[in-house]
Amino acid sequence: MKKIKLPADDSSCGWFEILPPEYRQHLSATTPVSKKEETDWLVIGGGFVGTAATRRLAELNPEQRVVLVDAQQIGHGTSGRNSGFVIDLPHKGDLEGPDIQRKKKFIQLNRAAISYMEEKVNQYGIDCQWSHAGKLQGAVSERGVKFLEHFQHLLKELDEPHQMMDGQSLKHKVGTNYYEQALFTPGCILMQPAALMRGLLMHMPENVTCWEETPVLKLERSAGGKWIAKTSDGEIHAKNVILGTNIFTEQLGFLKSRMLPIMTFASMTRPLSDTEFQAYGGTTDWGLTPADHAGTTLRMTQDRRLIVRNQYRFVPNYGSSAEDRNKIHDLHRQAMVARYPMLKNVSFENTWGGVCALSRNYTSFFGELEPGMFASCCHNGVGAARGTISGKLLAELASGGDSELQRHMQEVSGIPARVPPQPFLGVGVRARLKLAEWQSRSEV
Ligand SMILES: Cc1cc2nc3c(=O)[nH]c(=O)nc-3n(C[C@H](O)[C@H](O)[C@H](O)COP(=O)(O)OP(=O)(O)OC[C@H]3O[C@@H](n4cnc5c(N)ncnc54)[C@H](O)[C@@H]3O)c2cc1C
Known part of the structure; x- marks a missing residue:
């Protein structure tokens, strides 16, 4: 093989x-997996897309068997290691352009995801710091302020509620006067992503079988038309397959050379002590994304942990080395101490990376790849909301359903543009990332 x-x-x-x-x-x-397993539905990948698709398939087809497999423990992949913003308003590309109806579709899809996730969190009592905290977008420099003003203009066009905050009022909330200005939008959810993913998995419908740490090594079609997923111990024969494998979709033979494997990184402190929290002087349970996308994302959790996310790397092998992460740890410390000099003695307990799929034309894929083979991927680094709703709608599409939301998803999706072959790809992407980092240096 x-x-x-x-x-x-x-x-x-x-x-x-x-x-x-x-x-x-x-x-x-x-x-x-025993030598040969039979199932009606096989979902590969237990991130936002795969878990939402699994649940919905099981709800819609209660008499049928749904199998979910993931190469790792669920919650260990990118869906469990992000910054935990479930956004209602898309970050950038999706809000540009003259087509207001298209922008509204994105927002409607994201909000449908939030409602679906919230329903499950409440139904099963999932303890994942789920909070209607909203989102701050912070600008450090004049360049950042210009981005915020542009974003504000887009929000006004859409009649979306928002509030511009000056540096002083922001300081009361986030404990630092590092920022010049921020734009607050109330509809974003903050959560603990690994807890959400584990909690969702622990409460799957009864007709779901899940195998974790079971990588699919090959996908092929049998003479009878069924799909066969080969694992190291056996085979799973399925009438229909849903791929929730994001960047790894190309490894299984689909959407090859159409996605860019980009990794970004985060670091988290231990909970601040009472004295440290007083010295910090801000509040808990907020999240701030950068005005300029290559800047720094910050979060203060409900249990007083500070999280810093920045840096992008092109990762053709989908991974990072301990040495890379050590360097990034130091860059994260610089970003933290620049904002919070009073916390310079608080160290990070963890620094980690996660791989995302980006497309050159900022387009996601949603739909049927071949008869009985469905996928949703390439949500350009903001897959919590879009991944979830696309997984749910993909299950509905595959089960023969039709809805206005499903049509919206089809209308805003497409084919990620082809990328050049290596080594041109690596050279080009690294140069783009360097340029973006340099342009946004004041926001990092
Ligand atoms: C540090 C960081 C911060 C981020 N912050 C945010 C944020 O705040 N908000 C937001 O919306 N997005 C954020 N993102 C992006 C977001 O996490 C991703 O867009 C999202 O996780 C994609 O979900 P997915 O289900 O498509 O894919 P994934 O989460 O990548 O899931 C794919 C799954 O497939 C499994 N898999 C792959 N190949 C195989 C195989 N051969 N066999 C079996 N299983 C396989 C993997 O183990 C994995 O679990 C962030 C990402 C990172 C790294």
Whole structure:
């Protein structure tokens, strides 16, 4: 069997490390795949897309078997290691352009995701710091302020509520006067992503079987038309397959040379002590994204942990080395101490990376690749909301359903543009990332 690249995320994700034992433990249903398993539906990949698709398939087809497999423990992949913003208003590209109806579709899709996720969080009592905290977008420099003013103009066009805050009022909330200005929008959710993913998995419908740490090594079609997923121990024969494998979709033979594997990184402190919290002087439970996309994302969690995210790397092998992460740890410390000199003695407990799929034309894929083979991927680094709703709608599409929201998803999706072959790709992407980093240097 030809060897494919498999997910191999580092084991230093802070969100996963702080999970309570009942959320961390392996599922009792996790048994090895026997020689040959038969299923109606196979979902590969247990991130936002795959878990939402699995649940919806099981809800719509209660008499049928749904199998979910992931190469790693669910919650260990990118969906469990992001910054935990479930955005309602898209960050950038999706709000540009003259087509107001198209922009409204994106927002409607994101809000449908938030409602669906919130319904499950409440129904199952998932303890994941789910909060209607909203989102700050912070500008450090004049360049950042210009981005905020442009974003404000787009929000006014859409009649979306927002509030511009000056540096002083922001300081009361986030404890630093590093920022010149911020734009607050109320509809974003903050959450603990690993806890959300584990909690969702622990409450799957009864007709779902899940195998974690079970990579699919090859996908092929049998003479009878079924799909066969080969694992190291056996085969899963399925009438229909949904791929929730994001960048790894190309390794399974689909959408090759259409996605850019980009990694970004985060670091998390321990909870601040009472004295440190007083010295910091801000509040808990807020999240701030940068006005300029190559800048720094910050979060203060409900349990007083500070999180810093920045840096992008082109990762053709989908991974990072401990040496890379050590360097990034130091860059994160610089960003933290520049904002919070009073916390210079608070160290990070964890620094980790996660791989995302970006497209050159800022377009995601949603739909049927071949008869019985469906996928949704390439959500350009903001997959919490879009990944979730696309997974749910993909299950509905695959089950023969039709809805206005499903049509909206089809209308705003397309084919990610082809990327040039290596080594041109690596040279080009690295140069673009360097330029973006240099242009946004004041926002990092
Ligand atoms: C540090 C960081 C911060 C981020 N912050 C945010 C944020 O605040 N908000 C936001 O919306 N987005 C954020 N993102 C991006 C977001 O996490 C991704 O867009 C999202 O996780 C993509 O979800 P997905 O389900 O498509 O794919 P993934 O989460 O990548 O899931 C794919 C799954 O497929 C599995 N898999 C792959 N290949 C195989 C195989 N052969 N066999 C079996 N299983 C396989 C993987 O193990 C993985 O679990 C961030 C990302 C990072 C790294």
